[in-house]
Amino acid sequence: MSxxxxxxxxxxxxxxxxxxxxxxxxxARRTRAFEAFAAKGLPHRRVEGWRWSDVRAALKPSKTDSATPVGDAFSAGAMPVLxxxxxxxxxxxxxxPGVRWTQQVDAPAFAAAExxxxxxxxxxxxxSPSIVTIEIAGEQTQPLKIEFDADAADNFAHVEIVFREGASATIVESxxxxxxxxxxxxxxxxxxxxxxERLVYQxxxxxxxxxxxTNVHLYENANFSQTAFATGxxxxxxxxxxxxxxxxxNATLNAAYLLGDKRHVDFTSFVRHSAGHCQTAQVTKGAVKKGGKGAFQGKFYVARNAQKTxxxxxxxxxxxxxxxxxxxxxxLEIYADDVQCAHGNTAGALDADALFYMRQRGIPLITAKAMLTQSFIAEAFAQITDDGLRDIFEEEARRWLMNSL
Structure with missing residues (x-):
């Protein structure tokens, strides 16, 4: 079949x-991957997991093909950049030392293609290349940066990051x-x-x-901490x-999004607990202006033998x-009986009393709104261990709020 x-x-x-x-x-491997995509085609709103992110509609020709240069919050610094x-x-x-990366010309197998x-x-x-594999051994004290800088054309990349036994490192992705x-x-x-520790900037x-x-596989006593910040x-x-x-x-999946008019972001996650005595903590915070569209889809699956989750x-x-x-x-989809699992979801507006209190003390309205919003999303950045990297996320959020509110 063609x-x-x-x-x-x-x-x-x-x-x-x-x-x-x-x-x-x-x-054969490239063919299998493409046929897995082709069997379903571009996702659209009639696909349950994509009903709020209609890729097929978004890729229709736009009335304008102009592009605005995009800056990178992590452009400065001495960290190695791929x-x-x-x-x-x-x-x-x-x-x-302890870091190795290789390029592969032939397409690799992609196990989760379907x-x-x-x-x-x-x-x-x-x-060119079909995949880049990064192997990390030992304790890395300097962050490693992976930058994906797409232009107005189609862009695709496949990256595999392997942390060997006992290894530790911070990966910054732009x-x-x-x-x-x-x-x-x-x-x-x-x-x-x-x-x-994975930091994602969009x-x-x-x-x-x-x-x-992103697919993440965690083995015995592994610790994966992810913090993402997106403006859509x-x-x-x-x-x-x-x-x-x-x-x-253990896994931590935190995220924050700030969206203005005609901006869209969808944070989707699926965490499968296949073994017992594992932990997952997830906090996602967002703030959206008129015309912005945010989406959050999160699922925890706990297998029958994953007790003490x-x-x-x-x-x-x-x-x-x-x-x-x-x-x-x-x-939540839970088949074990000795677990602690919970989820929560809220949506609301800024506290009018807090705004009034700040205005009464001479704080301009925009500054007051920015301060309250930044305080609200700050929890999403709390698990970043490097103060300098956390400051970059917080400063980007502050800049967006002051320029957009």
């Missing part, structure tokens, strides 16, 4: 993706898009006693469509899937103006 016939009545964007695939050197851009992949000549068709698309169309379509697939594997032009899909785009989805494979693993999920958002929109779907 790839064209796998997608019934393909849209112009899907036709473009088929043409891109046909222009690459094919092998960069994906229209010029290709680049990396420092000197590698930190479950994650957009990540399968990224794996199938990533080229996901930038100047106005095109990008799909990034990342795979984190943490071996026994490994510790990873910024894009208003016309950009961004998909960032025409459509942006940051999806994280975590599997607790062995006992004693401790998992808590919270999503809280502020609707800063009439016309702001936020959709949320927190879920």
């Amino acid at each position: 790839n064209q016939t796998l997608i019934h009545d393909p849209s112009p964007a899907e036709t473009r993706l088929i043409e891109a695939y046909n222009g690459l050197k094919t092998d 960069r994906f851009s229209k010029e290709g992949f680049s990396a420092p000549a000197n590698r930190p 479950e994650l068709p957009m990540a399968a698309l990224a794996s199938a169309l990533a080229n 996901h930038l898009n100047q106005g095109g379509f990008s799909s990034i697939a990342l795979e984190y594997t943490l071996e026994k006693n490994a510790k990873a 910024a894009a032009d208003l016309n950009a469509v961004q998909i960032v899909t 785009s025409k459509l942006c989805r940051v999806e994280t899937r975590v599997v607790h494979r062995e006992e004693g693993a 401790d998992a808590a999920m919270a999503h809280n958002t502020l609707l800063l103006e009439d016309g702001a929109e936020v959709n949320a779907k927190p879920e």
